[in-house]
Amino acid sequence: MIQITDHLYQVQDRVTQALKLAGRPDDKVRIVAVSKQKSADEIRRLYDAGQRDFGESYVQEAIAKQRLLEDCDICWHFIGTVQRNKTRPIAERFEWVHSIDRFQSARRLNDHRPEGAGPLNVLIQVNVSNEPQKSGIALDQVIGLARQISDLPMLDLRGLMAITRAGSSDFEAAQQFSAVRDSAEMLGAYGLRFDTLSMGMSADFESAIASGANCVRIGAAIFGPRHS
Numbered sequence: 151m152i153q154i155t156d157h158l159y160q161v162q163d164r165v166t167q168a169l170k171l172a173g174r175p176d177d178k179v180r181i182v183a184v185s186k187q188k189s190a191d192e193i194r195r196l197y198d199a200g201q202r203d204f205g206e207s208y209v210q211e212a213i214a215k216q217r218l219l220e221d222c223d224i225c226w227h228f229i230g231t232v233q234r235n236k237t238r239p240i241a242e243r244f245e246w247v248h249s250i251d252r253f254q255s256a257r258r259l260n261d262h263r264p265e266g267a268g269p270l271n272v273l274i275q276v277n278v279s280n281e282p283q284k285s286g287i288a289l290d291q292v293i294g295l296a297r298q299i300s301d302l303p304m305l306d307l308r309g310l311m312a313i314t315r316a317g318s319s320d321f322e323a324a325q326q327f328s329a330v331r332d333s334a335e336m337l338g339a340y341g342l343r344f345d346t347l348s349m350g351m352s353a354d355f356e357s358a359i360a361s362g363a364n365c366v367r368i369g370a371a372i373f374g375p376r377h378s
């Protein structure tokens with residue numbers, strides 16, 4: 151059986167090393183364990199090893215697992231495409247949404263967020279690789295969307311999320327990560343609060359940390375490969 155808790159500890163060590171290399175030894179990086187296609191039992195094993203942040207891409211799949219894990223104090227992150235007809239369950243059942251790329255879905259999440267739950271933490275997904283088929287908005291539209299979102303009382307805009315182009319070299323990935331970081335710093339210059347840069351997956355999280363990421367979304371390096 152794959153020892154996923156060992157994989158988790160290895161990823162934690164690699165994050166610590168990457169922070170040292172980046173000259174940020176005292177910084178913290180939030181590791182979101184991406185559990186799509188993985189079972190509630192696997193999530194629970196990592197939870198018992200201390201992991202608290204888990205990321206899911208599909209609402210129905212996530213809810214089924216959340217029901218089995220109701221006794222756990224898990225912070226759930228939604229990282230998939232925000233479909234119009236799914237904004238209610240997302241707003242009700244997650245603490246973070248990493249993948250906002252249009253105002254309409256932001257407003258619907260705001261409207262569906264239960265009063266007692268407090269604001270939903272959201273990130274704007276940037277299409278940094280300029281692939282037309284990919285989710286995310288262009289870098290030059292980030293400020294406009296950020297301003298609109300900052301008017302929504304039940305959303306707390308925390309920063310940006312990006313996925314590098316598949317097959318990027320290390321150098322290309324680093325360029326994409328730096329472009330996102332620069333854009334996030336612009337948000338600050340416009341007086342918009344931001345404290346989270348969600349960049350880096352199994353293949354490139356060390357490079358993302360070198361470029362300033364403080365949240366990484368790790369699936370395969372913890373859980374092992376996904377089928378297709």
Ligand SMILES: *Cc1c(COP(=O)(O)O)cnc(C)c1O
Pocket residue numbers: 184186207229230313351352353367368369370371
């Ligand atoms: C699946 C997924 C991940 C995790 O990818 P790995 O390569 O398995 O680490 C991270 N972010 C998003 C948005 C994903 O969809």
